Amino acid sequence: MISKELVAASTKPLVLSILSDGESYGYEIIQKVRELSGEDIEWTEGMLYPVLHRMERDELIESFWQKGESGRRRKYYRIKRQGKTVLKAEQSQWLSVHNTFQKLWNLNPNHV
Amino acid sequence: MFDLGQEITRWRERHAHTESLGDDQVAELESHLRDSIDELQTRDLSAAEAFLVASRRLGTADELKQEFRKDNLAPLWAGRLMWILVGLVFAKIGVAFYLFASSGIREAVITVTQNAMWAGLAMKVTKILLIGIVIYEAWYFLTEKDQRRLKAMDGAFNWAFRNPIQTLTLLFAIAILTATAGLLHLLDANAIAHHLLIGDLQPFKAHFRQFVIPMVVMPMAKLSLVLGLAYWIYRRQNSQYQTA
Numbered sequence: 636m637i638s639k640e641l642v643a644a645s646t647k648p649l650v651l652s653i654l655s656d657g658e659s660y661g662y663e664i665i666q667k668v669r670e671l672s673g674e675d676i677e678w679t680e681g682m683l684y685p686v687l688h689r690m691e692r693d694e695l696i697e698s699f700w701q702k703g704e705s706g707r708r709r710k711y712y713r714i715k716r717q718g719k720t721v722l723k724a725e726q727s728q729w730l731s732v733h734n735t736f737q738k739l740w741n742l743n744p745n746h747v
Numbered sequence: 748m749f750d751l752g753q754e755i756t757r758w759r760e761r762h763a764h765t766e767s768l769g770d771d772q773v774a775e776l777e778s779h780l781r782d783s784i785d786e787l788q789t790r791d792l793s794a795a796e797a798f799l800v801a802s803r804r805l806g807t808a809d810e811l812k813q814e815f816r817k818d819n820l821a822p823l824w825a826g827r828l829m830w831i832l833v834g835l836v837f838a839k840i841g842v843a844f845y846l847f848a849s850s851g852i853r854e855a856v857i858t859v860t861q862n863a864m865w866a867g868l869a870m871k872v873t874k875i876l877l878i879g880i881v882i883y884e885a886w887y888f889l890t891e892k893d894q895r896r897l898k899a900m901d902g903a904f905n906w907a908f909r910n911p912i913q914t915l916t917l918l919f920a921i922a923i924l925t926a927t928a929g930l931l932h933l934l935d936a937n938a939i940a941h942h943l944l945i946g947d948l949q950p951f952k953a954h955f956r957q958f959v960i961p962m963v964v965m966p967m968a969k970l971s972l973v974l975g976l977a978y979w980i981y982r983r984q985n986s987q988y989q990t991a
Contacts (some may be wrong), residue, residue: 708778
């Protein structure tokens with residue numbers, strides 16, 4: 636399990652990363668995150684949808700209704716240019732944290 | 748027998764009446780619910796079990812309302828403001844109707860009975876009846892189980908907001924008809940023909956100054972302004988929910 640604070644901080648970059656691979660909808664985003672994280676990150680619907688709506692209002696992403704392969708209408712989200720810029724900034728921050736940890740733990744393997 | 752379609756309809760109706768959830772958001776959650784049910788059914792759950800688990804996972808109407816509330820505060824208040832404005836318009840129309848009806852009844856009773864006391868009594872009875880109708884209607888709206896009237900009203904408003912040009916045309920047509928009726932009431936046909944023949948527009952101008960402008964044009968302008976404001980709020984609120 637991942638702590639609440641970390642989940643809150645990583646939601647936006649995770650959603651942006653998933654959408655930068657192509658448009659997706661709420662259910663699929665939750666599934667993908669669960670799968671990729673090895674079931675460590677379990678988002679709830681009540682948490683994700685307000686985040687998606689807020690990101691849409693901030694013009695990071697945009698939404699549209701479309702019929703999926705099942706013939707049912709779903710609300711898809713797509714990343715916007717501003718979202719890509721934000722994702723880039725987030726990426727460098729997360730990588731910098733990640734690299735710092737890696738160096739620390741490589742120098743001193745006792746930490747792990 | 749468990750009817751999945753019916754259960755989902757019931758679920759949707761339960762959430763549609765949650766003030767902090769917009770129509771579009773309920774539709775989005777419903778498609779999520781259906782995806783969730785489909786996936787659970789592939790794992791050998793029955794329709795009833797899948798529905799139960801999926802809806803439990805999504806959260807109760809109350810839980811979702813709490814989560815969405817923070818997000819929807821601005822549209823929530825915009826919606827409330829819109830209904831307050833529309834309510835004001837209807838309150839004004841109601842008061843105008845009451846004044847018109849009670850004075851009409853007073854005139855009629857005085858003409859028939861030549862008695863001011865009876866006329867006063869008739870006015871009081873009209874007042875009580877009208878207030879009674881308002882209270883009855885309000886009570887009926889709030890208690891009616893299938894909310895047929897509320898839905899009809901909602902539909903009418905949605906139509907009016909979706910067709911602003913037709914709505915305004917209709918309102919102005921009513922206003923022009925009222926003004927014309929007033930004109931005929933004040934001047935008989937012979938007099939109108941006479942004044943037109945000699946090119947004397949004085950009576951018409953006076954009619955417009957005394958009747959058409961204060962009784963029709965001004966109220967219509969105010970009505971258009973308030974309804975226009977309500978319409979603007981409605982559009983703003985729904986523009987982010989445009990479906991493709």
